[in-house]
Amino acid sequence: MSVTIKKIAKDLDLAVSTVSKALRDSHEISAETKARVFEHAAKLDYIPNPYASSLKKGRSGNIAVVLPEVADSFFSAAINGIDSVAHEKGYHTMVYLTHEDIQREQSIVREFRNGRVDGVLMSIVANNAKYEHLRELCASDVPLVFFDRVCEDIPTASVITNDFESGYIAAQHLIEKGCKYIVFLSMPGELAIIKHRQNGYQQALQDHGMEPRIIYCTDREEENIAVIDKLLTGEHKPDGIIGSIEKITIPVYTVCHSRNIPIPSAIKIIAFSHLQIAALLNPPLTTIAQPAFEMGKAAATILFKTLAKKYDLKEEKIVIPSVLMMRASTHTD
């Protein structure tokens, strides 16, 4: 069995409480005894049992990160940001994937109320408007911070990017490049970030006297290819496309390549994406790049701030702006 405080106490002929205090560097214990304890603990390679102390202290030293998907450059970069601060604080990171499944999200979140994690960082699933599980989580005193995909109905802290403005900028960029008919590839559901991007797009088109058109994609790639193929080969073809999420990029490019639709001459494309490799696509893809790492870092920082003192989460709303990365899919030089 593993070496415990009891073992150390017995070896050194001390009480368990004395050893415990010595290890926590309590002022109650003499320097001499501390030295003996530390030395012997090191010799035996003592590692405290995290469950015993979690049970007693009511803190786990874990945080949860709940995401729809990890195979997405935004989320993986956000994890990096989160982990960078969690590691620094000595916390452990538990990752939960929802795969855009609301039931899975619910069952995951429900379990958090028992103290397995001290706090939760979360990007919610699309495709739903049920927030009872999130409300219950907040009610049970587990601090919750949203990042990117926030739920605006829950009064807690969040870290987002300037989605409305980014949608506006994306549309404006296409308009400046001469597009006359710009389609917005959206996602069904109630996702605030999509709504805001879409609203920004609509506002930009309205400001320029143009008619918006929204097309909804799913998370099944073949369906998206079919929908986009129909769009790009039907009558009244668009000359500009805004992809509201990263995943939509692949089907759009795939269709353009297979149908020999030249980018950017026949159609200009811009996507919300964090992909590094966008610059190497054929042609290089213009993106609205979200500050993924920074957003994860900011969200984690807020969480630890509340964990440290009783800081009020409800006030904090951080907005970190996205950046337009202009490349050849919208631009000829």
Next chain:
Amino acid sequence: MSVTIKKIAKDLDLAVSTVSKALRDSHEISAETKARVFEHAAKLDYIPNPYASSLKKGRSGNIAVVLPEVADSFFSAAINGIDSVAHEKGYHTMVYLTHEDIQREQSIVREFRNGRVDGVLMSIVANNAKYEHLRELCASDVPLVFFDRVCEDIPTASVITNDFESGYIAAQHLIEKGCKYIVFLSMPGELAIIKHRQNGYQQALQDHGMEPRIIYCTDREEENIAVIDKLLTGEHKPDGIIGSIEKITIPVYTVCHSRNIPIPSAIKIIAFSHLQIAALLNPPLTTIAQPAFEMGKAAATILFKTLAKKYDLKEEKIVIPSVLMMRASTHTD
């Protein structure tokens, strides 16, 4: 405070032990009592405290996944595979990032010996040959399964792909496409998978009477760009390149684009990569695609098999073959 077994027992005028057994569906408890307990537990929304039961049972219900990096298509897909089986088994997944830092890996792994996790899935860092921490982990009865980046000095289970053969196939493919001078972009350090890919490459070249050349990259992108730029603009330029890891793709393409070196006519490129988007690069990149999801799934499956019964990890070595995805970076039609 949160609702405990004690509370339920008191409400129902039962002993704590009775409630505990009822909740675990013990045969010692009558159907009637069980029904009462379950009903009341549901009504109070009882969630068991994971630390109390972990402490007593000596199992945490957590597994650790230790990776160099999450912003890599192989590792993110592997996490998906791991999570799919962990979730099915009711386990929780803790993710640890080493960022290729051996000291970080050591401190992470050392902590596992106290029972915070019941088992470890791991891809080791490059750049080192120190395995003492891994040996200690194994010695302390925490089951360890390697995937992809295995440490061959540690006698435990592993899931890998056919690296030697893949290296051979990659080289052979380039030779078949007419390359006369093929460079292998390697990584410094002791990583077995790199060695094997490299050996496969060397064997292929030797079999065709060609002279191998290895160039070592780092994990700093600017350095790699400088090295590759020097290679592709110097005298005695290669007409074929094999990238041993995914990250090397970006600098290679970047240099070719900036120096106007046409792919595949002047140089053919093949990379070990799991990137979906490789098909959309300019030109589409030929890859040796590893079965990332399946490898993660297989590794997790082995781990849970040992967790269930005392199954001997040391025997299991699973090899899941990679697939050559032929695309335009090595191939003109």
Next chain:
DNA sequence: TGTTGATACGAAAACGGTTTCGTAAATAAC
């Protein structure tokens, strides 16, 4: 000399479950 006050440590009660063991009552076996 008696009182205070540190100082340094020990005993024991938690934390919230699980598990072993004991036992009363009911039933079965002889």
Next chain:
DNA sequence: GTTATTTACGAAACCGTTTTCGTATCAACA
């Protein structure tokens, strides 16, 4: 009618820590 066995439950120990409280020792002070 006595003994054996099953059924259904309770009491208490235990997992490894933390924390509160008690106390013995010794110096300091009046």
